[in-house]
Amino acid sequence: MNFEFSEAQNLLRQQAQSFLREHASPAQVRAVLDSEAPFDEALWRGIVDLGWTATTIPEAHGGLGLSYLELCVLAEELGRSLAPTPFSSSVYLATEAILAYGTEAQKTQYLPRLAEGDIIGCYAVAEGHGQLAPARLETRVENGVMHGAKLPVADGDVADVAVVLTHHDGHDASMYLVDLHGEGVTRTPVETLDPTRSHAHITFDGAPASLLGQPDAGWAQHMALCNRAAVLYAFEQVGGAQAALDMARAYAMERYAFGRPIASFQALKHKMADMYIAATLARSNCYYGAWALDADAPELPVAAATARVSATQAFHECAKENIQIHGGMGFTWEFDCHMYYRRAKLLAVNLGSLHRWQDLLVARLEASPELASTLTEVS
Numbered sequence: 001m002n003f004e005f006s007e008a009q010n011l012l013r014q015q016a017q018s019f020l021r022e023h024a025s026p027a028q029v030r031a032v033l034d035s036e037a038p039f040d041e042a043l044w045r046g047i048v049d050l051g052w053t054a055t056t057i058p059e060a061h062g063g064l065g066l067s068y069l070e071l072c073v074l075a076e077e078l079g080r081s082l083a084p085t086p087f088s089s090s091v092y093l094a095t096e097a098i099l100a101y102g103t104e105a106q107k108t109q110y111l112p113r114l115a116e117g118d119i120i121g122c123y124a125v126a127e128g129h130g131q132l133a134p135a136r137l138e139t140r141v142e143n144g145v146m147h148g149a150k151l152p153v154a155d156g157d158v159a160d161v162a163v164v165l166t167h168h169d170g171h172d173a174s175m176y177l178v179d180l181h182g183e184g185v186t187r188t189p190v191e192t193l194d195p196t197r198s199h200a201h202i203t204f205d206g207a208p209a210s211l212l213g214q215p216d217a218g219w220a221q222h223m224a225l226c227n228r229a230a231v232l233y234a235f236e237q238v239g240g241a242q243a244a245l246d247m248a249r250a251y252a253m254e255r256y257a258f259g260r261p262i263a264s265f266q267a268l269k270h271k272m273a274d275m276y277i278a279a280t281l282a283r284s285n286c287y288y289g290a291w292a293l294d295a296d297a298p299e300l301p302v303a304a305a306t307a308r309v310s311a312t313q314a315f316h317e318c319a320k321e322n323i324q325i326h327g328g329m330g331f332t333w334e335f336d337c338h339m340y341y342r343r344a345k346l347l348a349v350n351l352g353s354l355h356r357w358q359d360l361l362v363a364r365l366e367a368s369p370e371l372a373s374t375l376t377e378v379s
Helices: 007-023 026-033 041-049 068-081 087-101 104-115 218-254 266-295 300-325 327-331 337-347 354-367 369-378
Strands: 121-124 140-142 145-154 161-168 173-179 185-190 199-212
Touching: 007 041, 007 068, 026 337, 068 087, 068 218, 068 266, 087 104, 087 121, 087 161, 087 173, 087 199, 087 218, 121 145, 145 161, 161 199, 161 218, 173 218, 218 266, 218 300, 218 337, 266 300, 300 327, 300 337, 300 354, 327 337
Parallel strands: 121 161, 140 161
Antiparallel strands: 140 145, 145 199, 161 173, 173 199, 185 199
């Protein structure tokens, strides 16, 4: 197996970096943070024009038909820039759910519009505090209409269609598609730690819903979808971790105290070394996850959990220590350190908490002793 990106994929990375430096600079991200806008619409339109929203959608449905490796490259660069767009909700989750479980009619109806950015998708599963579980779902679909509420829903206030995990006519969990502009849908914006990624409380009161995938298979579909999305979110986290590390290093090299750069102080060297180790380990695990995702390998559940855990830890470590290395100024609104910390905390819970993914990783390794032994030998 090859754990290096190809020349074409690295060219895509360079294109993404160039575009995002110009259109998603820290100043432009801060402009969204300081405003009431839920996301940067000009940036989103630029992303759509570049075809990023169509990356893995087959050509038959209006997409580019590229691999998940290209999507991993884009995810990392979007994470590095803290791009304030609904990309992850629409592409990693809603688009992937329809690709994996939609009927041909559903794919024809939604995928071309998702590829062209005409509509935005979101993924509605959580129902408030506590760990998500099939038995705790209170949202119901009866006779083709949905009742209940989802909170919080990432990008739920700006999305046009939602993939919703709910109960099905009194049976087990199932997935449904709901038009968020249709009857019986009420949306209320929700404040979070990172206002550059908007969230909503969505209430369904007799909203028409269409089944996505097999009835009563919603929980299995949800877990499979989370495994795939976890790798992509992990790449976003690695991109953010690297950006925070680079920011800390640049400041430490430029800031002088007692006549020399603070980067020469042993305590700060140790902090930056720990940041580098965390980010590098996370990147290694993400590359393993990218391979498993692209190859649809049996190891994907373990690879996804490994990437998710290490990337969550790395982004938190780098964002936190970036503030510390900036000292008293790092805590101020004027410096950009807090934007990385905000995004690190938000991404850490988007697909379930760090503890949840740690439990999943342990359970999956216990269920695959041969794989656990192999990974131990490699490490």
